[in-house]
Every structure is written in C-alpha cells, then in structure tokens.
Amino acid sequence: MLNITDMKKDVESIITNTALTNEQAAMNLSAVPFNYVEFFETSSEFRELLEAGCVCTMTEGNATYCPRYTLPDYEKLMRDGCRFLRLDPPKTLFEATQTLEMFYRHIPSVTHYPVYLGSVDKMLEPFMDDPHAYEILKSFLIFLDRTIPDSYCHMNLGPEATKAGEMIVEIQTELKNAIPSITLLYDPDITPDDFAAKCVTCALACAKPSFANHKEYQKIYRTPYGIASCYNALPVGGGSFTLSRIVLSRLAARAKDSEHFLHDLLPHTVRVLCEYIEQKIEFLVERTHFFTSNFLVEEGFLKLENFTGMFGVVGMNECVNTLMEKEGCSDRYGYSEKADRLAQDIMEKMTQCVMDFESKYCDCTDHHFTMHAQVGIDVDYDISPGVRIRIGDELPLYEHLEHCAKMQPYFNSGVGDIFPFDETAKRNPAAIVDLIKGAFSKGMRYFSTYSDDCDVIRITGYLVKKSDIEKLDKGIRVQQANAMWGYGEVKNARIYERKVRNL
Amino acid sequence: MGIRGSKECPYLRKEGTEPLTLNRNEGMQQPETAEGPKVLRATVNKILHHSVVDGPGNRAAVFFQGCNFHCAYCHNPETIAMCTSCGHCVDICPAGALTLHDGRVRWLQELCCECDQCIHECPHLASPRTKDYTAAEIMEEIRKDLPFIRGLTVSGGECSLQRDFVAELFRLAKAEGLSTLMDSNGSYDYSQDRELLAVCDGVMLDIKAFDEEEHKKLTGQSREMVLKNAVYLAGCGKLEEIRTVIVPDYLSGAETVEKVGQMLEPYLKEQKIRYKIIAYRPFGVRAPYKEMLHSPSAEELERCKEIAKAYGFAEVVII
Numbered sequence: 001m002l003n004i005t006d007m008k009k010d011v012e013s014i015i016t017n018t019a020l021t022n023e024q025a026a027m028n029l030s031a032v033p034f035n036y037v038e039f040f041e042t043s044s045e046f047r048e049l050l051e052a053g054c055v056c057t058m059t060e061g062n063a064t065y066c067p068r069y070t071l072p073d074y075e076k077l078m079r080d081g082c083r084f085l086r087l088d089p090p091k092t093l094f095e096a097t098q099t100l101e102m103f104y105r106h107i108p109s110v111t112h113y114p115v116y117l118g119s120v121d122k123m124l125e126p127f128m129d130d131p132h133a134y135e136i137l138k139s140f141l142i143f144l145d146r147t148i149p150d151s152y153c154h155m156n157l158g159p160e161a162t163k164a165g166e167m168i169v170e171i172q173t174e175l176k177n178a179i180p181s182i183t184l185l186y187d188p189d190i191t192p193d194d195f196a197a198k199c200v201t202c203a204l205a206c207a208k209p210s211f212a213n214h215k216e217y218q219k220i221y222r223t224p225y226g227i228a229s230c231y232n233a234l235p236v237g238g239g240s241f242t243l244s245r246i247v248l249s250r251l252a253a254r255a256k257d258s259e260h261f262l263h264d265l266l267p268h269t270v271r272v273l274c275e276y277i278e279q280k281i282e283f284l285v286e287r288t289h290f291f292t293s294n295f296l297v298e299e300g301f302l303k304l305e306n307f308t309g310m311f312g313v314v315g316m317n318e319c320v321n322t323l324m325e326k327e328g329c330s331d332r333y334g335y336s337e338k339a340d341r342l343a344q345d346i347m348e349k350m351t352q353c354v355m356d357f358e359s360k361y362c363d364c365t366d367h368h369f370t371m372h373a374q375v376g377i378d379v380d381y382d383i384s385p386g387v388r389i390r391i392g393d394e395l396p397l398y399e400h401l402e403h404c405a406k407m408q409p410y411f412n413s414g415v416g417d418i419f420p421f422d423e424t425a426k427r428n429p430a431a432i433v434d435l436i437k438g439a440f441s442k443g444m445r446y447f448s449t450y451s452d453d454c455d456v457i458r459i460t461g462y463l464v465k466k467s468d469i470e471k472l473d474k475g476i477r478v479q480q481a482n483a484m485w486g487y488g489e490v491k492n493a494r495i496y497e498r499k500v501r502n503l
Numbered sequence: 504m505g506i507r508g509s510k511e512c513p514y515l516r517k518e519g520t521e522p523l524t525l526n527r528n529e530g531m532q533q534p535e536t537a538e539g540p541k542v543l544r545a546t547v548n549k550i551l552h553h554s555v556v557d558g559p560g561n562r563a564a565v566f567f568q569g570c571n572f573h574c575a576y577c578h579n580p581e582t583i584a585m586c587t588s589c590g591h592c593v594d595i596c597p598a599g600a601l602t603l604h605d606g607r608v609r610w611l612q613e614l615c616c617e618c619d620q621c622i623h624e625c626p627h628l629a630s631p632r633t634k635d636y637t638a639a640e641i642m643e644e645i646r647k648d649l650p651f652i653r654g655l656t657v658s659g660g661e662c663s664l665q666r667d668f669v670a671e672l673f674r675l676a677k678a679e680g681l682s683t684l685m686d687s688n689g690s691y692d693y694s695q696d697r698e699l700l701a702v703c704d705g706v707m708l709d710i711k712a713f714d715e716e717e718h719k720k721l722t723g724q725s726r727e728m729v730l731k732n733a734v735y736l737a738g739c740g741k742l743e744e745i746r747t748v749i750v751p752d753y754l755s756g757a758e759t760v761e762k763v764g765q766m767l768e769p770y771l772k773e774q775k776i777r778y779k780i781i782a783y784r785p786f787g788v789r790a791p792y793k794e795m796l797h798s799p800s801a802e803e804l805e806r807c808k809e810i811a812k813a814y815g816f817a818e819v820v821i822i
C-alpha cells in the first residue's frame with residue numbers, strides 16, 4: 001500500500017506550510033511514514049468501519065512506538081533523582097524546577113511533549129521557604145509555556161492548598177498563558193474554599209485550572225491518579241498505551257432503529273475496535289523498544305502494569321437525535337427523558353461490551369479497557385465531544401449540570417464539560433465554587449470554565465489563545481503547536497458560539 | 504433642597520407631602536380557611552434561581568413587591584407599590600397578557616413577552632407581573648436549585664415589610680441547610696425581633712445617606728432607624744454588608760462612607776463586614792430622576808473605597 005506520490009504530497013504540504021514552525025514541521029514529518037506502512041494486519045471488519053468513519057484511530061498511525069499518554073512518577077524523581085539523566089534529588093527550589101525542566105524534556109507521548117507535569121505543588125512545597133520563590137516559580141511557568149508548545153500538557157494541583165499551589169495560581173492569573181493546562185484535584189472536604197475560589201478567579205482570567213472530582217476519581221485505580229492531556233484521568237506511574245474512538249453519530253446513521261443500534265451495530269463495533277486496540281498494545285509492548293529499554297521504565301518511573309487502553313466515545317448527542325428521528329420521535333438529547341434514557345442505555349450497553357473484552361495487558365484496570373469521552377478532533381463536523389450537549393443546544397445552567405452528573409460517571413478515564421461565564425462572575429468566584437460543589441455531589445466528574453472576555457479559551461479539552469487563532473487565520477505562524485487544532489475546531493465546531501452563562 | 508431641574512411629575516410624591524407608605528405585613532394576605540390555620544401569602548415580584556450579587560456565593564433570591572421608601576434612584580421602581588388594579592396597563596399590553604377580572608388585574612405569564620411596557624406605564628410604581636406565594640410554595644420553586652446554592656436572600660421592594668412571611672420562609676430554608684440573608688432598607692426595628700433574627704443569618708443594610716436631610720430627600724423617610732439598626736446588627740454579629748449608592752452632586756457619598764466607618768469602627772475588629780460601594784447607573788431609573796442624576800467617576804468610587812478600607816471593613820467592593 002506504499003503510495004509514494006501521496007506520501008510526497010503529504011510531505012510537501014508540511015514543508016511548504018508557512019503556519020508551521022520548524023519544530024512543528026519536523027514532528028508532523030515524523031508521523032508521515034506511519035500512515036503508509038502497516039506493521040500488523042487489521043481485520044477487514046475493522047477496515048470497513050474505519051473507512052466509514054464509524055471508528056477512528058486518532059491519527060496514531062499504524063505503528064505505535066511509545067505509549068500515547070505517560071504519567072511518570074515524579075515523586076520518585078524528587079526522592080531518588082534520575083540515573084539516566086544524571087540528576088540528583090533536588091535540595092532547593094531552584095534545583096527542583098531545573099530538575100523538572102530537564103526531565104520534562106525527555107517524556108515521550110503522542111504529542112512528543114509531556115502530557116503530564118505531575119502534582120507540581122506537592123513536589124515544590126518542601127522548598128517553598130526560598131525567599132526568591134516567586135521569581136523562580138514565575139520563570140519556571142514561563143519556561144514551560146515557551147518550551148512545551150502544546151497545551152495537552154497538564155499540571156495538577158491540590159486537593160490540599162499549599163503555598164506552592166497558591167503561588168502558581170496567582171502567577172498564572174497574572175501571566176495568562178495557554179500552557180500548561182492545570183487541573184485542581186478538588187474535594188470540598190479537603191480543599192479550602194478560598195483556594196477553590198482563587199482557582200476560579202484564575203480560570204476566569206485564563207481558562208484554567210479546571211476542577212476534577214477527586215472523591216470520585218481517587219476510587220478508580222489502585223495507584224494514585226493524575227489528570228493528563230485534555231482531562232484524562234490515568235494511573236500515575238503509567239498511563240495509556242493508546243486511544244481509539246467510536247463515532248456514535250456515524251454509527252447511528254447506519255441503524256434501522258434503536259434496537260438495531262443497541263443490539264447489533266454497537267456490540268459488533270465495540271468488539272472490532274477492542275480487537276484493534278489490543279493489537280496495537282501488543283505491537284507496542286512486544287515489538288517496540290519502549291517497555292524494554294526506555295529509561296523511564298528501567299528506573300521505575302513508569303511501569304507496564306500501570307498502563308491501560310482507552311476506548312474513546314464521541315457524538316452521543318447526534319447519535320441519540322438521529323435514532324430518535326428514525327423512530328419518528330422529536331425527542332432530543334438533553335431535552336427529553338426518553339432521549340436521555342436511550343443515551344444511558346447506549347452507555348450501559350457499550351460499557352458492558354467493552355468490559356466483555358479481555359486484554360492481555362491493562363493490569364491496572366483488571367485487563368479491560370477504560371471508557372473515555374473523547375473531545376473530538378479538528379476535522380470533526382457535526383460531532384459533539386463525548387457525551388456533551390451540542391453547542392447551541394445548551395440547557396439552563398442547573399439542568400445542564402444535572403445532565404453532566406447523569407452522563408459523566410460512565411467515564412473512568414476522562415470526561416468533562418465547559419461553562420463560560422460573563423464577567424459578572426469575576427466578582428463572586430465563590431458562587432462558581434458552589435455550582436461545582438453541587439454538581440460534584442451529584443456525580444459530575446470534571447468542570448471547566450472561562451470568562452467570555454479571556455484571550456485564552458478552552459476549545460474542547462485544551463487551551464488556545466483567541467489571538468493565536470486570528471493569526472493562523474491570516475497564515476501567520478504561532479509557537480503553540482495545537483493552536484492549529486483550535487483553529488480547525490473554531491471553524492468546524494462553533495466554539496465561539498458556546499453559551500455564555502450569566503449569573 | 505430640591506432636585507436640580509426638577510420637573511413636575513404626576514406620579515411622584517411631591518416635596519412636603521406624605522409618601523404613600525406601606526405598613527408592615529401589608530401586601531401579605533392571610534385568608535381564613537374553614538378548617539385550618541391561616542396560610543400566609545406574599546406578593547412576589549421575582550424569584551432568581553442563581554445570583555452572584557445578593558450575598559456570598561451562589562444564592563436564590565426572592566424579590567417581594569412593595570417598599571416603604573421611595574428612592575429617587577431606585578432602578579426597579581415598579582417594585583415600590585402594590586398594584587391597585589386600576590387597569591391602566593391592561594390596554595397597553597401588546598401581547599394580551601393582562602386582563603381585568605372582577606376588578607382585579609391578572610397576568611398570564613405564558614403570553615407575556617417581557618416587553619416591560621406595563622411597568623413603564625403604571626402610574627402607581629407597581630407591576631402587574633407578580634405572583635402570590637406561600638412560603639412552602641417558594642421552597643418548592645427553588646427545590647431544584649438546592650444542590651447548587653448556599654443560601655437564600657430576600658430582597659424587594661422591602662423584605663422586612665413581609666416580616667411574618669420571611670420568618671416562616673427562613674425557617675423552611677434553614678431546614679434545608681440554606682443560609683438566610685435579608686437585603687433591607689433598615690426601616691424595621693430589628694432590635695425588637697429576636698424571633699426573626701434567630702432564623703436570619705444576616706442583614707445587608709442600605710445606608711443611603713448619613714445626613715438626615717439627604718436621606719429624607721432621597722427616600723422620603725428618616726435615617727434614624729437605619730443607623731440604629733446598623734449599630735444593633737453589628738453588635739449582635741448579624742450585619743453582613745453595608746451598601747451605599749454613590750450619586751455625585753445629589754448625595755454626599757464619601758461623607759456617608761466616612762461617617763458609617765466612624766460609627767462601626769468598634770465592631771470591625773471582631774467581625775467581618777463587607778462594604779459595597781455602588782455606582783449610580785441610570786438603568787431602570789424613572790423619570791425625571793433618570794435625566795437628573797449622573798454616575799460617579801472611577802476616582803470618586805476609589806476614594807470611597809479607600810475611606811471604607813481605612814476603617815477596617817473586611818472587604819470593600821465597588822460595583
């Protein structure tokens with residue numbers, strides 16, 4: 001299947017694209033061969049579903065040579081240092097940030113950048129008596145923004161308030177950078193209200209931190225979890241081998257009715273996709289070097305048994321509406337009990353089918369893949385992220401939060417929704433904390449917010465500057481690699497039309 | 504002192520005349536029922552399910568109809584009086600949402616397009632768009648909000664005019680774990696009502712003017728009770744917030760803030776009281792005041808803020 005002419009075209013489109021920096025071009029080029037060479041045989045059923053767009057391999061290519069998401073055990077780095085990089089355990093705040101900066105440079109992932117920066121507040125807290133703490137943390141944060149040009153990179157804070165955490169949030173509020181993403185692991189019983197409110201103030205200035213339901217997420221894995229990439233909850237010291245997704249909306253288009261969808265199309269598609277995910281994992285573990293010779297594995301920063309495979313889901317909103325239409329009902333997702341019941345039936349059936357598949361690996365999730373509400377990719381058109389209500393159809397605030405609380409608990413490895421507020425909310429960030437508390441008590445897993453006057457906004461799961469999107473629109477290159485994705489989503493997914501809430 | 508450029512307005516209280524003052528618990532009805540106890544009802548102008556400006560955190564807010572002050576700058580003057588069912592607005596309504604039945608005006612919410620023409624045309628500073636509720640009905644109305652709100656604020660109009668109703672509503676709200684705040688003009692003698700304060704977590708008190716003449720000019724009422732309340736409520740830890748609207752050339756805002764600071768200084772060390780400095784805005788204000796009054800400059804607001812801060816208010820916000 002090696003088609004040199006097509007490959008040449010791909011290469012050419014990259015090396016002539018003025019909107020790419022040299023580094024971005026090099027990374028895009030490195031992915032090209034994997035779209036043309038196959039290293040393992042996929043099933044004809046799989047290829048058929050792939051062609052039809054009912055499943056999607058997330059541009060991972062046909063050979064995965066490093067796990068998609070890695071969440072190294074940074075506590076070990078702080079404790080023991082790193083032999084391979086000849087780093088001693090840090091003794092001062094300056095050494096600690098330097099150690100992290102050097103280490104981050106060597107963390108692989110699908111983006112080629114670290115998708116998880118660790119619980120930085122906890123790591124730095126022992127060194128916070130440094131009189132220059134503010135300057136050191138500020139230059140650390142600027143360093144991250146300028147050297148990791150990709151906002152799928154995620155820092156975690158909390159649930160406890162720490163001096164380091166508070167200072168990071170203060171500096172971010174001031175810097176308003178798109179990178180890194182930040183999540184507060186939030187537990188109202190542990191996180192003090194003022195710290196939570198401070199995080200909301202920061203989010204209303206630059207779209208982060210987001211809030212993860214710590215009470216719920218900490219129950220999922222045997223090891224501590226971290227939030228990586230968009231909002232993916234994965235075991236620390238491991239991560240995810242790979243992610244593929246099922247595009248429910250396109251699958252629904254093939255269905256005769258809900259019954260056909262639930263009992264025929266869905267089980268078949270899930271099985272075929274799980275088999276493919278397993279093939280990919282086997283290839284990665286058994287035929288590439290990563291789990292045998294990468295220093296992160298050799299030194300125990302990552303462990304094979306802490307990795308799992310992610311089963312992504314998109315397009316629930318359109319799927320349910322399509323099925324309702326096929327049955328002659330005008331019920332719509334989010335607006336009718338019947339439509340929402342169908343969505344829950346789909347989730348239950350799909351989860352069951354995913355659980356029916358046993359993986360040779362994925363020890364941390366008992367040899368099953370884990371469910372992930374995928375946020376979409378830039379070329380998705382008319383496919384809403386995960387189980388989100390589509391932009392333009394948002395419900396009144398509380399109803400929308402209740403809806404999230406109903407649909408989000410199906411996803412152990414990441415899900416979320418976004419609630420932009422108008423600037424009045426800035427006067428009373430505690431009010432947004434109240435909303436989050438209420439929604440989390442009902443089971444919602446992940447909450448993001450920003451203010452409609454922010455430059456940095458959340459696209460679907462990652463952050464981009466509106467000013468960068470304007471530049472890209474004019475063909476001017478920007479430093480942040482995934483701003484390009486944001487540009488696509490703004491054009492295809494009506495991000496700017498997301499309902500702004502006023503309180 | 505008259506208002507600069509004051510024009511004759513048929514609907515407004517004339518200088519020197521008695522204002523049409525509502526009495527306490529007026530606007531509340533207690534129909535006798537054959538078998539049971541009396542059920543209190545109150546006329547409600549609006550219920551908000553989420554508000555970030557009516558006290559700390561996210562709260563539900565109930566706005567009662569009826570006030571005993573007649574502030575020139577009131578930005579919802581249609582909440583001041585009770586509807587007399589004069590019928591004037593019925594013909595004006597473009598949506599046919601208002602009818603006159605047995606001498607009473609009824610509002611059909613389903614038809615209303617919220618054009619606000621009725622309230623602009625009402626000659627009595629009232630609104631036909633109100634509903635009567637029992638306290639239990641209000642709780643039902645906000646039941647779905649409970650996970651997302653930390654409290655309930657009653658406002659107005661003037662909420663203390665519905666004293667009995669508020670006490671009952673707050674008892675029910677407390678049973679649901681809500682905090683309870685009153686947003687009051689301070690005309691009610693809180694020091695004589697332990698029962699109410701037992702279920703009310705705090706009062707957000709308007710001190711519109713420290714000077715008696717200014718207060719009368721603006722509200723038609725004396726400020727004596729207001730100041731007494733400020734001290735009394737601060738003394739028993741129930742003063743949540745002081746609010747002063749700054750209207751340059753009409754009220755001496757900075758002086759009011761200064762005097763309030765002096766008056767409350769002894770309490771500010773022990774307790775956290777917020778001071779809200781509110782910029783006058785013409786939005787919603789009735790004629791002729793809308794044209795007469797003007798908004799303060801940013802510097803003037805800052806000056807007031809600095810004064811309040813110097814006295815040790817826990818938080819001073821400009822709105």
Ligand code: SF4
Binds near residue numbers: 586593624631
């Ligand atoms: S709202 Fe005003 S105009 Fe309408 S009937 Fe009542 S008093 Fe008359």
Ligand code: SF4
Binds near residue numbers: 596600
């Ligand atoms: S706002 Fe008043 S005038 Fe306008 S439609 Fe509603 S009831 Fe009628």
